[in-house]
Amino acid sequence: MRISEELNFIDTFGTQGYDSRMSSYPFEQIELKWQKYWEDNESFRVTEDPKVPEDKRLYVLDMFPYPSGAGLHVxxxxGxxxxxxxxxxxxxxxxxxxHPMGFDSFGLPAENYAIKTGTHPKVTTEANIENFRKQIKRLGFSYDWSREISTHTSEYYRWTQWIFLKLYEKNLAYESETPINWCPSCHTGLANEEVKDGKCERCSTTVTRKNIRQWILKITEYADRLLDDLEELDWxxxxxxxxxNWIGKSHGASVRFPIENSDEVLEVFTTRSDTLFGATYMVIAPEHPFVHALTTRECSEAVHEYVSQAAQKSDLERTDLAKDKSGVFSGSYAINPLNGTKIPIWIADYVLASYGTxxxxxxxxxxxxxxxxxxxxDLPIIEVLKSDQGVKVSAFTxxxxxxxxxxxxxxxxxxxxxxxxxxxKEKNIGxxxxxxxxxDWVFSRQxxxxxxxxxxxxxxxxxxxLREEDLPLTLPEVESYAPSGTGESxxxxxxxxVETTCPACGGKAHRETNTMPQWAGSCWYFLRYLDPKNTEALAAKEAMKYWMPVDLYVGGAExxxxxxxxxRFWHKVLYDLGIVDxxxxxxxxxxxxxxTSFAFQKKDKTLVSVEDAEETGVDTFAEKGTGEPLERVIAKMSKSxxxxxNPDEIIDEFGADSMRMYEMFMGPLQVSKPWSTSGLSGVYRFLDRVWRLSQKGISEEKADEDSIKLLHKTIKKVGEDTDSLDFNTAISQMMIFTNELYKKETLPREVWEPFILLLSPYTPHLSEELWAMAGHAPSVSLQPWPQYIPELTVDDTLEIVVQVNGKVRARFDAAKGTDKELLLSRALEQERISELTEGKQIVKTIVIPDKIVNIVVKG
RNA sequence: GCCGAAGUGGUGGAAUUGGUAGACACAAGGGACUUAAAAUCCCUUGCCUGUAAGGGCGUGAGGGUUCGAGCCCCUCCUUCGGCACCA
Structure with a gap:
C-alpha cells in the first residue's frame, strides 16, 4: 500500500484526531486504539499450523497470577x-x-474474605479476575486470550481431579495422620503463612499441632528422577x-542396633558409619514409634512429660529452642552390634522424626x-579419628x-x-x-x-x-464458610x-471432605492452554506433541x-502414564x-515511610518533624x-508503552532493582522524542552513510540482546540511535522504518501507530524482523590505544585490519610515547590488532 | 551455620568474557528559548591535583597470576535470596 491510499486508511483509523504539534505524544489515544484493533482482529490468536517446522514452534509461558483483591502489582x-x-x-x-495467560484462582484470601463477609469466594474471585484481565490488557500483551483458563472453574478442575484419580490408581496417594498447624482458639487449621512467630495471625493464640487424617502424595518415589533430570534443564x-538442596539426597548406611532385653531392633541412618566405634549413646525422636516401648517404669514420668511438651511446641519453637539441647533418658540400652558395648538410648527433639529413621x-x-x-x-566421648585439635573444645568433623x-x-x-x-552388609547388621x-507431599486442606x-x-x-465419567465433582453451595470447628473442611x-452412594457397590458411602491445595491447579495448567476447551481429555495428544515442552518459563523466584x-512431579507421572511425551x-x-522500592532508614536501622522523609540536599534526607538524618535504602514495597x-496510575500518567519499556530498562531481568519514577520519566522522554521525530515527516531521500551504519549496528545489537533477554542494553542502543537521528535534518524512510520494527516488540502501541503513519497496513507485529549486513556493523577506522607499562598514554586512529608491525611503529611515533620511551629499554611489545599496543619498558 | 547470587560515579546500571572502566539513563550544575514558568534544545559532570597541557588515584578490602585484571586464583568483609539441629 502506497502513500495515496494511505491517507484514506489512516483516517479510518482516526490517526488525524490528535494535534500533531502537541509536545507530548498522545499515548492514551494510541494505546486504546491499537488494543481495540488487536482484540477485534484477534491478532495474536495462534493455531497448531502443521506447516510450521518443529524448530519454529515456540511455547513461552508466564507464571499465571493469583487474582488477589489488591489488583496487579508492578x-x-x-515478567x-x-x-x-x-x-x-x-x-x-x-x-x-x-503465549497464553490465565488465573490461579483457588486460594486462601478469597475464602478468608468469605468467612468474614459471607460472599461466595467464586463471586469475589471472578470479580478479581475481571479486574486483573482488564489491567493486564491495558499493557498491550500479545496473549492468545482465546485460551484463557481459570483453575477454579469446574471445566478446569474436572481434569485436576482426573489427574488425582490417576495418582490414586498408581498408588501415589495415601491417607495418613499428619499434623497441621492448629489454632485452639479459632478451631481451625492454618496455612504456614497464617502462622506468625508461632502464633495465629488473626487471634495471636499460640499455634499447636493437631494430627488429622490427610491425603499424601508420594513425591519421594520420584526423588531420584527429580534430582537427576535437573541436569538436562536450562535453568x-x-x-x-x-x-x-530441597531433595537433599545423601548417601550413608543404615545400621541395626539390638536392644537389651528386647526383641526390637533400633535402626539408624548415618553418613558416618566409620565412626560406629565412637557411638556412646543413641537418640530417638520424641515421635519415634519405639518411645513407649523403650521407656522403663522409672523413667516414664520424665519421658511422658518431655514428649508431651515437644508435641505442644510448634516447629518454630522447636528450632528456636534448639540452641540449647534438651532430652531425656529412656532407661533402655542398645547394644553396639560391632563390639557388644551397652549404650544408653535417649529421647531428644534435636532428632527429627521425619528424616532418616x-x-x-x-x-x-x-x-x-x-x-x-x-x-x-555428661555422656562419654570416644575419639575415633586422630586430629591435632582433639575433641576437648568441640567435635572434630x-x-x-x-x-x-x-x-x-x-x-x-x-x-x-x-x-x-x-x-x-556381610554381618547383616546394616x-x-x-x-x-x-x-511426601501433604495434599489436603481442610x-x-x-x-x-x-x-x-x-x-x-x-x-x-469416583468414576471418570462422574467428574467433575463440583463444590456444593454452603451456608457458612467458617471452619467446622473439628479441623475438618x-x-x-x-x-x-457428604452422604452419597458407593460407585462400586451402590451402598451407603460418604464423600471425602478434604480439598486439594492451591498448588494442584498450577501443576498442569500449561497443558490446558494447549487445548483449553477439550471435553474428552485434559488436552489433545497432538496439541501436546505440537507445543511441549515449554521453551521459556518466566516467573518469580519465590x-x-x-x-x-x-x-515436575506431576509431569513425570503423566509421562509414565503415556499422557505427555x-x-x-x-x-x-x-x-x-x-x-523493590526506596525507603528511608534511621541510624538505629528502623525504616521510615517515604511520606515521612524529605530531601535536604543532594542525596541527603531527613525525617519530617524531627529532622533526624535518614539514609536512603532499598526495601520491598509495602503498604506501611x-x-x-500502582501500575494503573503509572499507565494513566505515562502510558503502557513507557511502563513496559521502563521496567525493561531498569536493569537485567534476573536481578532485583528499585523502582524510580524519575527513571521512568527518562524512558517517557525517549518515547516522546521518537514521537516528535515522526512529526518531522518521512523523507524519501537516501540516508547518509553514518546513519546506515548506525542502523545496522542497532539492528544487530537489538536483535541479539532481545534474543538473550538483555532488554536493558537493547533499549540503550535504540536510545543511541534516536539521539543520532535527532541531529539529522531529515528522517529517511530507509532507516526510520527498520527502526520502528526494532522498537515494536518493546512499545507495540506506539510502533503500530508509527507504522501506520509511515503508510503501512497493520499490523507491525506481522512484519519480518529487519536483517543487518555484517559489513555495515563494523567501523572502517578504529581507535588504537597505546599503553606504556599497562597505562594508557596515547591513542590514534587506524584502518581496520592494520597489521601488527605498522600499528607498533605508528604507536612508537606518538609524541607522548616517544617521550616516555626515550632512553629506556623496550623489553617487550604486545600488539592486539584493532585494539591495543602495549610497550613494556625498563629503566 | 550451610547453599546460591551479588558488591562498579551522587543514583539505576554498561563493559564484545583478560585488552580504552563508567555506554545509556536519572539526578545535579551552567546556558539558550520564554514577560515568566513548564516543556524542549545545547554544554559540563568518577575523585584528587593543575591556569592549562598533563599527572596521580579509582570497580567492597587485602594478596596473587599476567605485558595488561571490574573480569582468573586465594583470604576476608558486606548485602540480598533460600535452607536451617537433615545424622
Missing part, C-alpha cells in the same frame, strides 16, 4: 513484558508462538541448587550436635586416621566408610542406604475453596474413587453432599522450589528479579512504607 508486568517482547520478536522472526544454577547413633567426638548434647548430659576402631584403625575417612559398609530430605478430592469412603468397600457440614518441584515440562526457566507503585 512486579507482575515485569509479562519480558515474555511479550520475546514473543513478538520471535514471531517477527518466523516463529509460531504460543539457573541457583534454582537447580535450591531444588537439589527418626533415630541416630550419637558420636559426640565427631558430630557437633552430639558433642553439645554429650557435654550437657574433618578427615583423619582412625584410632580406637579395631579393623578400621589406620584408615582415612572414605576408606573406613567403604570398609565399614562392606562389613555391615547396609548402604540413601536418605532424602524431601518428604478448606472449602479448593478442588474436592474425588473419592468416597464406603462402609463396605473402603475408599473408592466446611464441606463436612453439608450432609446432603516459586523456585515448591511449584516447580510439584509441577516429555520428561520435563519447562525446558528453560528464567526468574525475574523483584522490583507507602512506597507501593
Amino acid at each position: 512486579g507482575h508486568p515485569e 509479562y513484558t519480558a515474555t511479550d517482547i520475546y514473543c513478538r520478536y520471535k514471531r517477527m522472526n518466523g516463529y509460531n508462538v504460543l 539457573s544454577e541457583s534454582i537447580k541448587a535450591m531444588q537439589r 527418626g533415630a541416630i547413633m550419637a558420636v559426640p567426638a565427631h558430630d557437633q550436635r552430639d558433642w553439645e548434647f554429650a557435654v550437657k548430659f 574433618g578427615d583423619g586416621i582412625h584410632i580406637n576402631s579395631d579393623f578400621l584403625n589406620g584408615l582415612d575417612k572414605q576408606e573406613a566408610i567403604d570398609t565399614m559398609n562392606e562389613y555391615l 547396609e548402604p542406604t540413601v536418605s532424602y530430605k524431601l518428604r 478448606r472449602y475453596w479448593g478442588e474436592p478430592i474425588p473419592l468416597v469412603h464406603c462402609d463396605s468397600c473402603g475408599i473408592v474413587p 466446611p464441606l463436612s457440614t453439608i450432609e446432603s453432599w 516459586h523456585a522450589v515448591l511449584h516447580l518441584l510439584y509441577a 516429555t520428561k520435563e515440562p519447562f525446558q528453560r526457566l528464567v526468574n525475574q528479579g523483584m522490583i 512504607l507507602k512506597n507501593v507503585i
Whole structure:
C-alpha cells in the first residue's frame, strides 16, 4: 500500500484526531486504539499450523497470577513484558508462538474474605479476575486470550481431579495422620503463612499441632528422577541448587542396633558409619514409634512429660529452642552390634522424626550436635579419628586416621566408610542406604475453596474413587464458610453432599471432605492452554506433541522450589502414564528479579515511610518533624512504607508503552532493582522524542552513510540482546540511535522504518501507530524482523590505544585490519610515547590488532 | 551455620568474557528559548591535583597470576535470596 491510499486508511483509523504539534505524544489515544484493533482482529490468536517446522514452534509461558483483591502489582508486568517482547520478536522472526495467560484462582484470601463477609469466594474471585484481565490488557500483551483458563472453574478442575484419580490408581496417594498447624482458639487449621512467630495471625493464640487424617502424595518415589533430570534443564544454577538442596539426597548406611532385653531392633541412618566405634549413646525422636516401648517404669514420668511438651511446641519453637539441647533418658540400652558395648538410648527433639529413621547413633567426638548434647548430659566421648585439635573444645568433623576402631584403625575417612559398609552388609547388621530430605507431599486442606478430592469412603468397600465419567465433582453451595470447628473442611457440614452412594457397590458411602491445595491447579495448567476447551481429555495428544515442552518459563523466584518441584512431579507421572511425551515440562526457566522500592532508614536501622522523609540536599534526607538524618535504602514495597507503585496510575500518567519499556530498562531481568519514577520519566522522554521525530515527516531521500551504519549496528545489537533477554542494553542502543537521528535534518524512510520494527516488540502501541503513519497496513507485529549486513556493523577506522607499562598514554586512529608491525611503529611515533620511551629499554611489545599496543619498558 | 547470587560515579546500571572502566539513563550544575514558568534544545559532570597541557588515584578490602585484571586464583568483609539441629 502506497502513500495515496494511505491517507484514506489512516483516517479510518482516526490517526488525524490528535494535534500533531502537541509536545507530548498522545499515548492514551494510541494505546486504546491499537488494543481495540488487536482484540477485534484477534491478532495474536495462534493455531497448531502443521506447516510450521518443529524448530519454529515456540511455547513461552508466564507464571499465571493469583487474582488477589489488591489488583496487579508492578512486579507482575515485569515478567509479562519480558515474555511479550520475546514473543513478538520471535514471531517477527518466523516463529509460531504460543503465549497464553490465565488465573490461579483457588486460594486462601478469597475464602478468608468469605468467612468474614459471607460472599461466595467464586463471586469475589471472578470479580478479581475481571479486574486483573482488564489491567493486564491495558499493557498491550500479545496473549492468545482465546485460551484463557481459570483453575477454579469446574471445566478446569474436572481434569485436576482426573489427574488425582490417576495418582490414586498408581498408588501415589495415601491417607495418613499428619499434623497441621492448629489454632485452639479459632478451631481451625492454618496455612504456614497464617502462622506468625508461632502464633495465629488473626487471634495471636499460640499455634499447636493437631494430627488429622490427610491425603499424601508420594513425591519421594520420584526423588531420584527429580534430582537427576535437573541436569538436562536450562535453568539457573541457583534454582537447580535450591531444588537439589530441597531433595537433599545423601548417601550413608543404615545400621541395626539390638536392644537389651528386647526383641526390637533400633535402626539408624548415618553418613558416618566409620565412626560406629565412637557411638556412646543413641537418640530417638520424641515421635519415634519405639518411645513407649523403650521407656522403663522409672523413667516414664520424665519421658511422658518431655514428649508431651515437644508435641505442644510448634516447629518454630522447636528450632528456636534448639540452641540449647534438651532430652531425656529412656532407661533402655542398645547394644553396639560391632563390639557388644551397652549404650544408653535417649529421647531428644534435636532428632527429627521425619528424616532418616527418626533415630541416630550419637558420636559426640565427631558430630557437633552430639558433642553439645554429650557435654550437657555428661555422656562419654570416644575419639575415633586422630586430629591435632582433639575433641576437648568441640567435635572434630574433618578427615583423619582412625584410632580406637579395631579393623578400621589406620584408615582415612572414605576408606573406613567403604570398609565399614562392606562389613555391615556381610554381618547383616546394616547396609548402604540413601536418605532424602524431601518428604511426601501433604495434599489436603481442610478448606472449602479448593478442588474436592474425588473419592468416597464406603462402609463396605473402603475408599473408592469416583468414576471418570462422574467428574467433575463440583463444590456444593454452603451456608457458612467458617471452619467446622473439628479441623475438618466446611464441606463436612453439608450432609446432603457428604452422604452419597458407593460407585462400586451402590451402598451407603460418604464423600471425602478434604480439598486439594492451591498448588494442584498450577501443576498442569500449561497443558490446558494447549487445548483449553477439550471435553474428552485434559488436552489433545497432538496439541501436546505440537507445543511441549515449554521453551521459556518466566516467573518469580519465590516459586523456585515448591511449584516447580510439584509441577515436575506431576509431569513425570503423566509421562509414565503415556499422557505427555516429555520428561520435563519447562525446558528453560528464567526468574525475574523483584522490583523493590526506596525507603528511608534511621541510624538505629528502623525504616521510615517515604511520606515521612524529605530531601535536604543532594542525596541527603531527613525525617519530617524531627529532622533526624535518614539514609536512603532499598526495601520491598509495602503498604506501611507507602512506597507501593500502582501500575494503573503509572499507565494513566505515562502510558503502557513507557511502563513496559521502563521496567525493561531498569536493569537485567534476573536481578532485583528499585523502582524510580524519575527513571521512568527518562524512558517517557525517549518515547516522546521518537514521537516528535515522526512529526518531522518521512523523507524519501537516501540516508547518509553514518546513519546506515548506525542502523545496522542497532539492528544487530537489538536483535541479539532481545534474543538473550538483555532488554536493558537493547533499549540503550535504540536510545543511541534516536539521539543520532535527532541531529539529522531529515528522517529517511530507509532507516526510520527498520527502526520502528526494532522498537515494536518493546512499545507495540506506539510502533503500530508509527507504522501506520509511515503508510503501512497493520499490523507491525506481522512484519519480518529487519536483517543487518555484517559489513555495515563494523567501523572502517578504529581507535588504537597505546599503553606504556599497562597505562594508557596515547591513542590514534587506524584502518581496520592494520597489521601488527605498522600499528607498533605508528604507536612508537606518538609524541607522548616517544617521550616516555626515550632512553629506556623496550623489553617487550604486545600488539592486539584493532585494539591495543602495549610497550613494556625498563629503566 | 550451610547453599546460591551479588558488591562498579551522587543514583539505576554498561563493559564484545583478560585488552580504552563508567555506554545509556536519572539526578545535579551552567546556558539558550520564554514577560515568566513548564516543556524542549545545547554544554559540563568518577575523585584528587593543575591556569592549562598533563599527572596521580579509582570497580567492597587485602594478596596473587599476567605485558595488561571490574573480569582468573586465594583470604576476608558486606548485602540480598533460600535452607536451617537433615545424622
